[in-house]
Amino acid sequence: MSERPPTIYDVAKAAGVAASTVSRAFARPGRVNFATAERIRRVAAELGYRVSPLARGLSAGRTSMIGLGVADIGNPFYTEIIRGAQDAAAEAGYTLLVTDARESGAREREALERAVTTVDGLVLATSRMSDSAIRAIAKQRPVVVLNRAVTDVPSVLTDTADGMRRVVEHLAGLGHEGFTYVAGPEASWADGMRWRSLRELAPGSRRLGPYAPSVPGGGAAAADFLRAPSSAVVTYNDAMAIGLIRRLTVMGVRVPRDVSVVSFDNVEAAELVTPALTTVATPLRAMGRTAVVNVLAIANGAVPHTTEPMVLPSRLVVRASTARREKGGGRAVWEGPAPHAERRRNRTSPAWGTTNASGSSRRTADGSR
Amino acid sequence: MSERPPTIYDVAKAAGVAASTVSRAFARPGRVNFATAERIRRVAAELGYRVSPLARGLSAGRTSMIGLGVADIGNPFYTEIIRGAQDAAAEAGYTLLVTDARESGAREREALERAVTTVDGLVLATSRMSDSAIRAIAKQRPVVVLNRAVTDVPSVLTDTADGMRRVVEHLAGLGHEGFTYVAGPEASWADGMRWRSLRELAPGSRRLGPYAPSVPGGGAAAADFLRAPSSAVVTYNDAMAIGLIRRLTVMGVRVPRDVSVVSFDNVEAAELVTPALTTVATPLRAMGRTAVVNVLAIANGAVPHTTEPMVLPSRLVVRASTARREKGGGRAVWEGPAPHAERRRNRTSPAWGTTNASGSSRRTADGSR
DNA sequence: CAACATGTGGCAACCGCTTGCCGCTCCGGC
């Protein structure tokens, strides 16, 4: 629209200097005499000049953009990662280019291939690509993968074993013993880790699935679960826990009275649903940030000392979806009203602002029943 | 990392043709003899050649990227918009560049200025910038604004008046009469529209706020609301409704038994919380899609016939946060001192029921998503 | 058979900015 935007040549002419000087005035502070630079800046502002990232990127070889590949931009799991990445990128003067694979491996490849030449570095969150495909990309640009370990590629992940240990301890402390793991996507590296950790910590555990890592997916697990129930369930992620709990509720099984449910991730909705979810908080934001910081470091010449994964700690957020196991609960818990035993739960303070509402609201609901 | 990626010149040499032919083989199907093009493509594939979007953008003047500016990429309100935009962009072979203002007007300007030269068109979702700032950008690139009307700039918005009419009819049908509007951000165009519509349709309505358009923001409104309650509340958006309901519940006011709450947007969480929200479904996805389709049309030469806003229909999704108003209630459930009792009586006598059987299950499923 | 349209490929001039290299000026030191 309107006339063509001004270039450094227009500015140069107006300021009576060479184009190279204008370029340097913007990109190389100190290289140009201060007064000159000042004048150039003034003239540029008057003309409404802005550098063209395209041209700059083409000639300089750096674009100040870093890419973040996610499977689904709308998935709440990623939103915190995106925020963390965004923060770190912005702080470093970089623009974050989020590419959405929309749950398709093919699309992921395509989008990434398009982006790879455009960005100075790439963060891959929960990629569906093969290790070798990732390594191929890592040959062209600095890459950091999230939530997954790929040999020879730097990665940041959370301490699954530790998180699961907390889960098991928490549940055991409430009197639960046999656990059911409701699995997410088979291709998921994290899913494998979680199940493996659980089985190691609680050898008697069983596994259901895989199911889609979504609310409906969790719902689908309900019927299977009831076929061979246990007093406590661990789900792959929060969405599945929500789906499972809803479905169970419809079927007359009360959570947490009859069944305790623990999930992973601690997405925002985990606190909003009823019952609020007891969940292992994956440090999503920190992961996004860490990944970007590192990819930037590598892009700017830092040789990664090691490709050992960076492991971030996780913590258990206890809310209302877990409770002490009812005595005499040896029988199928959903078959009738559970005994109204006194129960009490120690909860850690929720990580979110606004809260105590979840706690109180739950207590209210119970009391008025 | 590794050696420099191949260019058209490398491909040209390997294929024994001129660089321009290579370029055309990729960008101008049909312009080159099929056999030649085929050979070039093969050689290119062997070499692992990919076009550089940067270089292409620089010389061709088009980048096949379109920008989408949002206030907060993690806000569920935007996720559906993003998805819709993403879909439309992908279908047209464009890449979507989402820029996140992170709730800051300054950042929005900065990010947009950086992006504007990079993209072929821009969609502004709920911008915080002034009309004139938007028009300035619209002079440089095709722009479509969402959820807001800016003279001389194409826009797509939802039929607020119609949506509000449904709300009022729904509530009236349940026996409610005096409404309270819990307002969102003052700068929000949509907020103004919603309040204005409500006041026109139900002149007796009152307005509370503004509050932050978030869960805590809605919670903050609870106390104010109880100071001069009504039997039905309309909130600016879903997040506020969730916050309000939670806070009210803590204070002993039951929703929907004591107070009915209707909100706007129908974000994903609206269905997951308890009680599930009765809400006006803003066609988020369709808006994103429509905006992109139109900005693309303009970018590709279509002269907008008119800058009349494109208005998308909205619909009311009835769930569990609204219920029939109880007759003969009348006693304030919250029992605390009600400072403005006098005024309250003059308005609408709040009738908190005591015998409502309306339960937690939602009455109407909103199957489609 | 001449005149001309059509299909293909090459040449070279950009697109807007960066940067290595050069040259001029000015200064201080010997």
Added chain:
DNA sequence: GCCGGAGCGGCAAGCGGTTGCCACATGTTG
């Protein structure tokens, strides 16, 4: 007075494509 260096600005060659224009070979047409 001469020399080396620092400071500062200009020149010009790219970066990797795109595209207007031209040239040549063939096919068509009258």
